[in-house]
Amino acid sequence: MKRLLRNIAWLLSGRAVNAILSLVYLALATRTLGIEAFGYFALIVALGQTVTGLANFQTWQFVVRWGANGEGPGEATGFAIALDGVSVILGALLAAGLVYSAQFWLPLPHDLLWVAFGYCIVSLIAIRSTPTGLLRLRFHYAEATFAEAVQPVVRAIGAGLAVVFMPTVLGFILAWAAAEIAVAIALWIVAARKEPIDLTQISLTKLPRDHPDAWRFVLSTNATGSLNVGAKQVMILLVGAIGGEAFAGGFRVASQLGQALVQLAQTISKAIYPELVHAKDDAVEIARRTANMALVGGTLAVLVAIFFGRWGLEAIAGPEFGVVYWTMVILAIAGAIELVGASLESLLVSANRAGTAFLARAIPMVLAFALLPVAMGWQGLKGAAFTVLGSSALAVLAFWAAILSLQQIKIVLEPKDGTPPDPA
Template identity: 65%
Template structure:
């Protein structure tokens, strides 16, 4: 637990820097572009994030799972796990480029984007795919190098804030701010790969999509389960933002994006906790359930505090950062509702990580998939009912049902304990056999 909280401290420190600087570039973008043009900017960013989330495999989980569980030749297995992860990253880039091309080509039919911004949109999607960085992140987390990871990830908000400042003075339009975002994506990916290469030797000759599946029969099932679960977690939120623009227009999209970024900061915190806790659950199998419970309790307290802060200070924060143009239309209450959803995600992060570490990635995906799909189906009606507030309620409902599902899925604690520690199952069988004659007598 001490190491876990230390690692979370490093991650939260990085998130703290990111949060402060994100307010800087968010304020610059909203006040420079205005409500509708910021909606165009938000649509491009959301589309890039959605494409990356859909195509990206959660390769950091593969490295933690198979790199940590090696036998006496653990270094060889880590090398092969890294090669498998990089090969999957390359596959993600290829698939993502095709997906991006299709989405951008069809964008005029469903997304409020001017035609002159479509080439920029496709270019940003491709850059986001090239900047996929889950593999170096996994290598750093496997070795508990959270300080190095935090230092590398801090490059992104600094570059983004600096680029937004340059755009404010020299290119005060959507293109200028997108260029700032694109530069930050490339910079942080480069920094993480450099940090990972200093920790572990990157052997490109180990690239293979066959070696790890040959050693682990459930490899591809785990790969696709974590990919789909990650896609729902990351891309699902971005798809909601995009569909808000589809059903409500660019202005509603821009306001909802601001409310989402402020209110859903807790979702990023939930992802931070899950990324820190998964390596601990894999390494400390016998204590996984205890760790997950403690983290859920800590998360509950933090979530309540954050929601209260959103209620008390959210309106002033929205006015200060985004300006008077973003006041009204329910954006404040949407932000509060999204903050509650973020608090629920914060509690559910450790529960979801417990399922994944127990080899239940498929279960975690199903628990996440059903509420997300229901939210997307109901989004149009929700926006028609109450605009941004209605859209926020769909996100809240999705998060609530997902967390309840995670809790129900781990109720069978005995079964999860045996899955986490197969030796426990073996140790129980001899005891039963030994007791059998006694019982008969």
């Protein structure tokens, strides 16, 4: 538990740097572009992150899962790098299809479509899940934090340069693209110094030959990762498709400020997953204690959003974004729920129940997307936020129910008195 808290502290310190600098580049982008042009910017970034999220195979989990054995991470790393190559190819095809069709369903000007495609390709090339997994496998969270800090620093510098030399959507997209490339290079350099990478191990067949469940785990974790992307990026795209670019820009700001807790939840999930893989027998207790701490932190964060959110919105993004205050508060509540559920989801994945975790997220998210047009017709951006809140609440309840079922099965199979289980 001490190591877990230390690792979370390192990750949170990185998030703190990211949060502070994100306020800087968010303020520069919103105040320079205005709500409509910022909406175009938000849609392009959402397209890039959607493509990357759907194509990315969450290879860091494979490196942690199969690299933790006595053979070392060489074979797992080779498998992960091979999957990253597959991600780039599949993602490029997906990007071409989405960007070409965007003219029919997204409010993006024609001259920005090529910008959107270019940003998608850069985001795919900058996939950095594998080096992140190598660093987490050996608990090098301090080094990972310093490497990941490159992204917000480059974004902030790039946003400042865009304001001065190219105060357009293209200028800010170039800044974001440069940050993606920079952080990927930094993570690969740090990971290679800590764990030599044997390029001869790159293969899609070696690891699955030794681990028959490999492809099932790959597909289930990829599906779960895709759903995590859908919770935010696809939602921004759909909000823009239904309400226009101004709605997309407003929802992006409200989401970035209100759902900072979701990023915190993902941070905790990334820190706790390696611990759960190594802990095994103590995994449930670690997850329970982490969830209790998350509940306290989430409650405090929601109170901050309620009492200081409107002032923060107008101070950072400008007075015209003050209308999304209640949207931000609703998303903050959803983020608090996700914060509590992060350790529960990680526990399911570490117990080889990634498919269960996927279904627990998939069904609520499908409902959220189905109800989005009705919800926006009812309450606009607040209605969209309510669908996110409902999806998060149902998913966490499903995680909890699944864990209770697993514990009951374990009690039946392993009686406390040590007697063999009844064959019946």
